[in-house]
Amino acid sequence: MENQKLSDKVSSRIKQDILDGKYKAGEKIPAEPELMKAYEVGRSSIREAIKSLAMAGILKVQQGSGTFVNEIQPEENVIGRLPVADFDDINAVRKLLEEEIVKLAVDNHTSAQLQEMEKQLKLRKQAIIAENRQDCTNADIAFHMAIANASKNKVLAGLYQNFTHTIRTFFSKREERGITHFAMSHHLHENLFAAIKSKRKKHAQEIIRNILDHNY
Structure with missing residues (x-):
């Protein structure tokens, strides 16, 4: 720590x-x-x-x-100038970004992007097992960033990439939660990957809402 x-x-x-x-x-x-x-x-x-x-x-x-x-x-952009707000504010912006990103990723992903998502999921699980919170944070953000890139919308992906610094800063302030919230949400992330891979758009959007609604 x-x-x-x-x-x-x-x-x-x-x-x-x-x-x-x-x-x-x-x-x-x-x-x-x-x-x-x-x-x-x-x-x-x-x-x-x-x-x-x-x-x-x-x-x-x-x-x-x-x-x-x-x-x-x-x-130099709007998101970069935003202060780190409380969790509800951060999650509200994440929902706006990620629900649209997931919808587009279902339609536009490539096999290489799916491989990157799967790779980050494996790293996330390994970090959970090792109880390495920093590696969990890295893999979690990289997984969601891979989905953003799969959206094929460069503006959305760029916004999300800049927003990851806010997410990371927020995670670092919640150290008392340790590895627990990563472990509890891992099955949801695996389900999200499966839904994107199988092009089940509605199911993928339901899962990302579930992830964010439960503060994961």
Whole structure:
């Protein structure tokens, strides 16, 4: 848990350094050893922070090239400027986004996107078994992001990607719930995947509403 808190702090510091112009849009950020020295943390904390910022659309990891600051930051759009609200407000926005995203994903998904959803579901289950809350959060968000990409609507997918930072921040404030809410909702996520794969639109939308109505 301490490592998770540390990575969250590092992620906030890197984000602030980007806002302050230390790392500019389009530029490559320093390699892990330099970041470890700059932020006085270990490699795992740096990697978790970078993963979090990449999923939030702030950084972009290019295999073999390094990690770059995205040209367009979440702060430059409406969702990026929203404050972190309470759960009801967050869930209301998630419902608007995810119900439409799921509907489109049922019609537009590819086999590769289904494979990505299935991969993240497996990682989510492994993290539940290992009681690794950080990995659960990562896999959960990646699963829903894979569905967003499968919608084939770039605007919706972009909105959802930027919104994931708000979701992640909210999850980090609910640490007292531990791994329980991930475990209790896993069968619903598996059912959602099955409904999308078999193109059962109405059933898929019912499941995503169930997931969000039960604060999962």
